[in-house]
Amino acid sequence: MKNIKVPFSSNLTSTLKKTFLISKGCLLLSFMLVQNASAQQNKRLFQGDYDAKTVKFGYFLGLPYTHFNIKFNNYFINKDEVYAITSPGTIGLKMGGLANIRLNDYFDFRVLPTVAIYGRKLEYRYVDTDATTPETMLGEKKELRETAWFELPVMLKYKSERRGNVRMYIFGGLRYAVETNAVNRRNRQQFTTKNNDFSVEYGTGIEFFREYFKFSPELHFSHGIVNLINPSTASGTAIAGIDRLTTHTVTLYISFE
Known part of the structure; x- marks a missing residue:
């Protein structure tokens, strides 16, 4: 068997x-x-009197991953030439200083003046009506929008109780940004966007206390609430079919105090 x-x-x-x-x-x-x-x-406790200080200063470096959020209008739906507009994510750079003001045992107020460099992209896919063969009928155009911004975030920080030399925290607030190279960019590009932005920002981080300093990795999520489309310059361009253009950024920070 x-x-x-x-x-x-x-x-x-x-x-x-x-x-x-x-x-x-x-x-x-x-x-x-x-x-x-x-x-x-049993580990040595570093900077045991750290929370006794009312105001503390530091600096940070940030690595942002950013793109545009796009909402189309009826003009784009009815338009034949451009049939797709996307914004792939790109990596930029941030750096700046920070001021941390202690409110009580659990809450701090933070201000982080920032210089940021972004390279946000717009990609257009269109139908070339002058093409002679089907292979060349579909075209693609990419535009890299390199910009420098001065940003001023204000945050409310909620921190946990300290466990040895480690403490976790969360934060939330608002970020105002103004573009510093707007004039030069207008001279270089076919169309422009508004040079002021306003964002809602939140995130989390971990504090590591050392003998002479404290460093903190943080993860920030920023959602722009200002429509960056400028109707006066968008008319007659590829972005005429965009009704709303806002920013979205995820940033990894390393701060030192």
């Missing part, structure tokens, strides 16, 4: 092995966290 293999048994054995490995990994991770927490209790 031939042996009959039962797939269910094999699958069950494989599942049990995976479950065992996952459980083993979780137990190992839990053990490491307990050990780390125990070690944290």
